[in-house]
Amino acid sequence: MTNPNPVSGSPDKEPATEAQEARGEARATPTAPAGDTERQVPATATKQPAAGEPRPSLGKLFLDNLWAANTVTVTVLAVVLAMLVGAVLIIVSDPEVLATYSYITARPADALNASWTVVSEAYANLFKGAIFDPDAVGFTAVMGPISETLTYTAPLVFTGLSVALAFRGGLFNIGAQGQATIGVILAAVAGFALPLPPGVHLLVALIAGALGGALWGFIPGILKARTGAHEVINTIMLNYVAIYFLSWIIIQGGVQNPDRADAISKPVDSSAQLPRLLGDNLRVHAGILLAVLATWFIAWLLNRSTLGFELRAVGENPDAARTAGISVTKTYVLVMATAGLLAGLGGSNMVLGSTANALTPLVIAQIGFDGILVALLGRVRPWGVLLAALLFGALQAGGNRMQSYSGISLELVTVLQALIVIFIAAPALVKAIFQLRAARAARLQTSLAKGW
Amino acid sequence: MRSVRGMRIASAFVAGGLVLGAAACGEAPDDDNNAGGTGGKKYSACMVTDVGGIDDKSFNTSAWKGLQEAQKENGDIEIKNVQSKAEADYEVNLKGFVNQKCDFILAVGGLMSDATKAAAQANPNQQFAIVDANPGVDNIYPMQFDTAQAAFQAGYLAAGMSKTGKVGTYGGLPIPPVTIFMDGFADGVAYYNKAKSKNVQVLGWDKATQKGSFTNDFVKQDEGKKVSDALVAQGADIVMPVAGGAGLGTTAAAKASGGKYSVVWVDVDGCESTPDCSAIVTTVVKNIPEAVKEAVLKAAGGEKLQSKPGFVGTLANTGVSIAPYHDFDSKVPADLKAEVDKIKADISAGTITVTSKAQPTK
16 A cells, blocks of 8 residues: 555565675676676575685685675765865865866866865865864864764754654654654744753653654544554645744744844743753754664664564564554654654754753754655665764854855855765765775665655 | 776766866966965954854854855954854854954854853853844843834835825744834834824734734745745735745745736845846845944954944944835835935934834843
8 A cells, every 4th residue: 555566675584694695696697798787696595605716815715795786885985075075165165266277288287286275274174173173272272073973963863863763663754843843833832931940841841842743643543553654645745734834823822032133932931952072162052962862762763672673574574563463543643743853852962952041933943854855865774874873963164164264155065964964875976086996885775765 | 897887987977077177278377485474463253153154144144154254354354154954053153263262252042142141251251242132241242123124115115106095014933023013013013104294004913902914934945935925916016024034935026917916025135036126125124234344343453342232233333224226116106215214313313202012222
């Protein structure tokens, strides 16, 4: 009913162990052309190595695997490719540098130097803003970039997990943005309207945000389960409802800040704010700890719990799952509600954390939509999502500095993120460009294939 | 393999073509390491946009224009900007400029008020400035605009120009920076009715109850068109949209209507900022560029900017005004023009007072 042609190579299907596969592959097709994804058949056919053949050395195996098209290699190369394209864009968008290209035949050094300067300076600032600034003196300055990266990472982990969890259950949750929006509204309202002692207040605000998101996930879940209404359509529509609800509620009496002339709500009480981890001057807050906790929990849920098993079974093949006695209806509802809950927590971070303390129309930025990219980049695995969110957070934090110090538009960061995901989503392209050997190809099928 | 090779060949062609195309003819310029520079220390003016971004065709664009003009006037001023994508970026962006030791940091928009206040209090020796807000801190120079005064003129003009006896207005959101225009507009119409004993109606805004038509959006042109279509259907033949880019839906529709109705634009002269000049009677101009330019030039000249009272744009100091009539110049009767000019003089002199709940706090 839901998935007319289920895709055989789901992202979470583990092929045979890496070494076996790579070896089997190498032997089966010694001159295997690069970029060929159809090599699994001989690989499985020769899975058991014939006795008597010499085993390749460990080092060779390592190199083989490194250059084989495994997840990590492709991801790293996708980032490299994206940065190369980004470099071209930096050069093209800088009129002064571009001017030096008008006489490149007369004096090529100018063009090359200018290009190198602008690109290297941009990426150096990206790095300095995201990870470490060698010129920094003092604790605050040294920890600043990491703090910024983690600040931007935390909400993306939640929305990424939200989308990834739904993917694993065979649903495409485009609604993380709306769920996070409802989450941020309830968290903020709980944060300024309820007079509660510190600690309890924070907990209540977080729960309010999570419940708001869960509700917003529950609606498309129940619609899908009961009526078969497609969750993609419903979540997109609910995004609009949530966004307009936010801009409406901000300017209502009791919510809008009476001291302010703009569309901004009252500020969240300090008792409901996530504590800062590294002192008042650094923005990193306890949201990142919650994010790690959530990642661990979702990993446990997916891989160790009954619900997780049912969820994956439904995701793989709802008809088979139903035949096996799993309630597909219940699973869909639970998956969407849990996904919404995660996104709601992500939204709560935006107003209970250190980035903003009041509702404004753009308070959650694009975390819901970025969450989709993060989930894809993280190969819809919980820990992968955490790492992907870290990369996006770093790009975001570094992008701020790159914009401020090198004058390169923040849009470039968005373009970089998009390019990385495009290359990830098209692994065949990366493999073709770098002529990677096709190993573990099953893992590399794009996650996008699921959910439709 | 073929596809890979094909791609390489193609990319080689493309790259080669680009290089040849761009580089075939070109002389290397003479080495000049000190081109145009005086070698002295530059005065750096840095601007942080709000979430609208630098191309919002509204206050961010205007403020940036002000910096550019200041630079044109004084070559020793160095300008740069960063754009904020979300509320979360304000603090970082302001801090980034503090760390870069900018001499003058300009924040744009009331939403940045809190972040700017915090940054200013943490760095009491740093000069800040903000457009459209007054956080009340000594080292923040506030620039605010009493646009109700110019909107009053526009309301009078619209009432005089209306053939149906109905004019309309709508906003993006019912927030003070928007409703201040609508209040002034409604008052201008009321003043016309009193002076001429007419009964021109204002659709879309009731000043007494502060209720009216809103798009709830500053970007989507179809939303703007929808609201103005409703106003026109009720008989309005002049509409003033106060909804940023959403208002472009109205100007385009007015242009397409072939003179059935026309538009009063806001913020930046509609003949410069929209493609629909022929449908625009006039614009209620908020002269942000001039205010920003003055402030930067003063500060660069070593003058201390007084945060109290700061700058409040009025008709008297041309901080707000109505734009030239452009295409409507021949259609506006001369005596109406004179009356509109008279209103300006009266408001400047204080014989007419324009009130709005949304007026800037002094």
